[in-house]
Amino acid sequence: MSRLGELAGDATGYSFAFLDEHTKRELRRRTLKAVALPGYQVAFGSREMPLARGWGTGGIQLTLSLVGPADVVKVIDQGDDASMNAVNIRALVTKTTGVRTTRDAGEATLIQTRHRIPDSPVRPGAIVVLQVPFPEPLRLVEPSDAVTRRMHAERDYSKMWLYLYEDIVRYGRISLSYRYPCMVNGTVLMDPTPIPRHDVAKLHQNPTLYLFGAGREQRVYALPPYTDVVPLDFEDHPFQTERAGAPCARCGSDTSYRTEVPGQGWLCSDTAYCDARLGVS
Amino acid sequence: MTLLAVRGLTKRYGGRVACTDVSFEVYPGEVLGIVGESGSGKSTVLQCIYLETMADNGSITLDGEELTTVDAMRRRWLRSFRMGMVHQDAARGLDLGVSAGGNIAERLLAADWRHAGRIRARGTELLSRVEVAADRVDDLASAYSGGMRQRLQLAKAMANEPPLLLLDEPTSSLDVHVQAAILDLVKELHAQTGVAMVVVSHDLGVIRLLAQRTLVMYRGRVVESGITEQVLEDPQDAYTQLLVASSL
Ligand SMILES: Nc1ncnc2c1ncn2[C@@H]1O[C@H](COP(=O)(O)OP(=O)(O)OP(=O)(O)O)[C@@H](O)[C@H]1O
Ligand SMILES: [Mg+2]
Numbered sequence: 001m002s003r004l005g006e007l008a009g010d011a012t013g014y015s016f017a018f019l020d021e022h023t024k025r026e027l028r029r030r031t032l033k034a035v036a037l038p039g040y041q042v043a044f045g046s047r048e049m050p051l052a053r054g055w056g057t058g059g060i061q062l063t064l065s066l067v068g069p070a071d072v073v074k075v076i077d078q079g080d081d082a083s084m085n086a087v088n089i090r091a092l093v094t095k096t097t098g099v100r101t102t103r104d105a106g107e108a109t110l111i112q113t114r115h116r117i118p119d120s121p122v123r124p125g126a127i128v129v130l131q132v133p134f135p136e137p138l139r140l141v142e143p144s145d146a147v148t149r150r151m152h153a154e155r156d157y158s159k160m161w162l163y164l165y166e167d168i169v170r171y172g173r174i175s176l177s178y179r180y181p182c183m184v185n186g187t188v189l190m191d192p193t194p195i196p197r198h199d200v201a202k203l204h205q206n207p208t209l210y211l212f213g214a215g216r217e218q219r220v221y222a223l224p225p226y227t228d229v230v231p232l233d234f235e236d237h238p239f240q241t242e243r244a245g246a247p248c249a250r251c252g253s254d255t256s257y258r259t260e261v262p263g264q265g266w267l268c269s270d271t272a273y274c275d276a277r278l279g280v281s
Numbered sequence: 282m283t284l285l286a287v288r289g290l291t292k293r294y295g296g297r298v299a300c301t302d303v304s305f306e307v308y309p310g311e312v313l314g315i316v317g318e319s320g321s322g323k324s325t326v327l328q329c330i331y332l333e334t335m336a337d338n339g340s341i342t343l344d345g346e347e348l349t350t351v352d353a354m355r356r357r358w359l360r361s362f363r364m365g366m367v368h369q370d371a372a373r374g375l376d377l378g379v380s381a382g383g384n385i386a387e388r389l390l391a392a393d394w395r396h397a398g399r400i401r402a403r404g405t406e407l408l409s410r411v412e413v414a415a416d417r418v419d420d421l422a423s424a425y426s427g428g429m430r431q432r433l434q435l436a437k438a439m440a441n442e443p444p445l446l447l448l449d450e451p452t453s454s455l456d457v458h459v460q461a462a463i464l465d466l467v468k469e470l471h472a473q474t475g476v477a478m479v480v481v482s483h484d485l486g487v488i489r490l491l492a493q494r495t496l497v498m499y500r501g502r503v504v505e506s507g508i509t510e511q512v513l514e515d516p517q518d519a520y521t522q523l524l525v526a527s528s529l
Contacts, residue, residue, distance in 0.1 A: 154353045161390040162376075166383050168397045169419050234397040 017064040018096040023047060027065035027220075031211060034222040039184030040152075041135050046218040050092065056114060057215030059131035060089055063112045066127060067093065072100045074108035079116040079257070079269035086114075103272040103281065117199040119256040119273040122208050130193050132214035135221065137181045137191035157189050160232065168237055180239070183230045190221065190229070198241045198257040203229040251277040283342075284309045284477050285330070285445060290339035292325050299325040300501045303339070309444060310475040314492025314509060316482060316524070322501040323481040324369060327447045330479070331366045332356045343445065361391040365438025369450040371430035374437070377423040381408065381433050384422055388440035407436040411466060428459035435470065448480045452487060464490055485528045489513060497521045 015021060030044040049057045067073060073093055077086040081103045089112060090101055102108050105118035114131040122128060138148040141159040151157065160181055167174050178194035182203070192200050193212060203210065203223060210223040223229060231239040244258035249265035251274045258266040268274035275281055285307040292299045300322035307313050315323050328334045330341055332348060341348040343363055351359065360366075368374035375384050382404035389400050405415045411432035417425075425433060431451055438446055451467065452460040468491060471478060480491050488495055488509060495512045497505040497520070505518040516522045 150353075154357065156354075156357060158387055158390050162379065162383055162387050165386045165390065165397055165400060166379060169380055169382060169401070234395055236396050236398045 014096060016069075016097060017067050018050075018092065019047065019061065019064050024065040027061060030220050031062065031065070031222065034211070034220045035209070035224050037188075038224055038227045039188035039190040039221060041219040041221045044218055044220055046215050049215070051088070053216045054133065055085060056089055056112070056131040058213030058217075058220070059112050059114070059129050059215070060092065060213075061215065062129045062211050062213040062220060063089075063093065063110060064096070066129075067097055067099060067110055069097070069099060071109045072102050072107055074102050074105060074111045074118075074272075076111070076113045076116060076118070076270075076272070078114065079118075080271045082271070104276070105272065115194050115196075116257070116269060117195060117202055119253075119268065119270040120276060124207065127209045127211060129211045129213060130195070132191070132193050132212045132217075132219070134179065135191055135212065135214040135217050135219040137179070137189045140179075140181075152188060155187065157183075157232075160189060164232060164234070168234065174233065174237055174239075177242075181232050183228075183232065184223065185228050186230070189232075190223075192229070196242055196257055197231075197239070200229075200231055201239075201241050203227075205229075248274060250274055253277060282309065283307070284311075284344060285479070286340075286342045287326070287330070288340045290326065290329055290341065291337050292322075292329055292334065293337055298322075298501045300329075300498070303498075303501075303503055305496055305503065305506065307445070307477050307479060310477055311494065312471060312478045312480060312492050314480050314482065314488035314495040315498060316485060316488045316495060317498035318483060318524070321498040323483075323498055324449050325501075326498075327366070327449050327479065327481055331360065331364060331447055357391065361388055362441050362443055364443050364445040364447060365440075366447045367431065367434040367438055367449065367451050369453065371427070371434055371454075374434045375422045375430060377421070379422060380419050381413070381422050381425065381436075382418040384433060385437050385440050388437055392441050403440070404436075407440060408433070410439075410470070411436045412462075427455050428463060431455065431463050432466065435466070439470070439474070439476070442474070442476075444477055446476050446478045448478060450482055451480070453482065453484065467491060485513065485525065497524065 027044060030042050034042045049060060051057050075086045075090040077083040094101060105120040106123050109126050112129045136148055138151055141163050142148050164174055179191050180197055180200050182190050182192055184190045205226050207225050209225055212221045233239040244266045246266045247254040248258055248268045250267055253268055256268040256270060256273055259269050261267050283306045288304050290303040291301045303326055317323050329336045336349050382401050385404040385407055386400045389403060394400050405418045408418055409415060413429055413432050422433060452463050482488055492509045495509040496503050499520045505512060505521045513525055516525050
C-alpha cells in the first residue's frame with residue numbers, strides 16, 4: 001500500500017460518525033427546533049464534508065448527527081441503493097460508524113434518500129432524511145431571501161398562487177412536476193424536494209418523521225409524524241400524481257412509482273421494493 | 282357616517298416636508314379631489330392612506346379603524362378588501378410580467394378564490410366593465426397600451442369591491458383622447474357602484490369633471506377646501522386664485 005493509502009486508511013483521530021460531538025449536538029438542537037416548527041426552515045452552520053456540495057452534504061450531516069451504534073442504515077438515490085451517490089454516502093457512514101446497512105426499508109431505522117420516498121412501508125419509529133437542493137419554495141417567484149422571509153412571516157403566499165394560476169392560463173394545467181409546493185399544517189409553505197408527486201401525496205398525515213437537510217443553503221426543516229401536508233391546487237385543477245403507462249414490466253406492481261426506461265418499458269424506480277416483490281435481494 | 286378621516290397627517294423625507302397637518306374626510310360614495318402643483322404632496326397623502334409609506338404624525342381611520350398602527354397582514358387585507366389604488370405609474374400598480382387576468386387574480390386569490398375557471402371568468406367580467414375586450418384577458422400586462430394599463434389598474438382595484446378607491450393622476454400619462462375615455466369610465470363606474478374615491482390631479486379639468494369636493498394643496502399644506510364649483514369659481518386663497526387663473 002502506498003504511503004498516501006496508509007494515511008487515508010488511518011481512521012484514528014476521527015470521531016464516531018465523522019462529526020465531532022459538539023457539532024452533532026448543535027445539529028440535533030437545530031433539528032429539534034425544526035421538529036417543533038413543522039415546515040419552518042431553521043438555519044444551521046453547515047460543515048465542510050468529504051463530499052461535494054450538491055451531493056447530499058445537508059442530508060449526510062443530519063444522518064451523521066443522528067446515527068448511533070445500534071442503527072441500521074439505508075441509503076438510496078432516485079430509488080436505487082446501488083447508484084454511485086448512494087454507495088459513496090453509505091461508505092462514509094459505515095466507515096466512520098461501523099453500523100449495519102440494509103436495502104430493506106422495513107428494517108432500516110435511519111434512511112437517507114434523494115428524490116424518492118421508499119415504496120415499501122418504512123419501519124415504525126424510523127427517521128427518513130431527505131437531501132434538499134433548494135429549501136426555499138418561494139424562490140420560484142421571489143429572488144430575494146429578505147423578501148421570502150417576510151412572505152413566510154406574513155403567510156403571504158399570493159405570488160405562489162398567482163404562479164400556479166398563470167401556469168394554468170398558459171398550459172391549461174399546473175405544469176410543476178417536482179418541488180411541488182405544499183402547505184404544512186395550514187401555516188407554512190414548504191418545498192418537499194424533487195420527489196415525484198407520487199411521493200408528495202404520501203407525506204400528508206404520514207406516521208414517519210421526515211427531516212430535510214440543505215447543505216449549501218444551510219437549512220434544516222422537518223415533518224413530524226401525522227403532519228398535514230397539502231399541495232397547493234385549484235378546485236378545477238386538483239393536485240394529481242403521475243400516471244405510469246403500464247404496470248412494472250419486471251414485478252408487475254401497479255401501485256409503485258414507475259419510470260419508463262428505453263427498451264425496457266415501465267419499471268419500479270424503487271429497486272429494493274421491486275426486488276423484494278420478486279424475492280431477490 | 283364618515284368613511285375615511287385623515288387628521289393632522291404629516292410626512293417628512295429627511296429634512297423635506299412632503300405633507301404637513303393635512304386633515305379631511307370622505308363620506309361613503311363621495312368623490313374628493315386633491316389638486317396642487319407638482320411636489321405639493323398629493324401622492325404622499327394617497328401613499329400614506331394606502332399604507333405604502335408610514336405617516337410620521339397624525340391619524341387615518343377607515344370605517345373607524347386606525348390604519349397607521351396596523352400590522353403587515355392586516356395591511357394586506359385592507360388593501361384587498363377595503364381600498365384599491367390606481368397608481369400614477371402603472372408599472373407600480375401592476376405586475377407587467379403577469380397576464381391581465383393574473384393581475385386581477387392576485388386580488389381574488391387574496392380573497393381565497395380557489396377555482397381557476399371562476400377567477401378567469403371574474404377577471405374577464407371586470408375587464409369588460411372597464412371596456413377591455415374579453416379576448417385580452419390572458420395577454421401579458423406588458424402587452425397592454427398605456428390607456429389599457431390604467432383600465433386594468435381600475436379593474437384590479439375594484440376586484441373585491443372595496444368601498445374606497447384612490448386614484449393618483451389616473452390620466453396624466455395618457456394622450457388627450459384616451460384621457461377623456463378613461464375619465465368617462467371613472468365617472469360611469471362611480472355612478473354604477475357608488476364607490477367613494479379620492480382623485481389626485483394637477484389638472485383642474487379632471488377635478489372639475491369628477492370631484493364633488495376639492496382640496497387644494499400647496500407646499501405640503503391644504504390651503505383651501507370646499508365644494509368643487511365654489512373652489513373653482515370663487516377661490517379664496519391666493520395660490521388657488523393663481524392656479525385657477527392659469528388654467529383658464
Ligand atoms: N420617496 C421619497 N423620498 C424623498 N422625497 C420624496 C419622496 N416622495 C416624495 N418626496 C418629496 O415630497 C414632496 C411631495 O412629493 P409628492 O410626490 O407627494 O408630490 P405630488 O404633489 O404628488 O407631485 P406630482 O404632481 O409631481 O406627482 C416632494 O418634494 C418630493 O420630492
Ligand atoms: Mg404625484
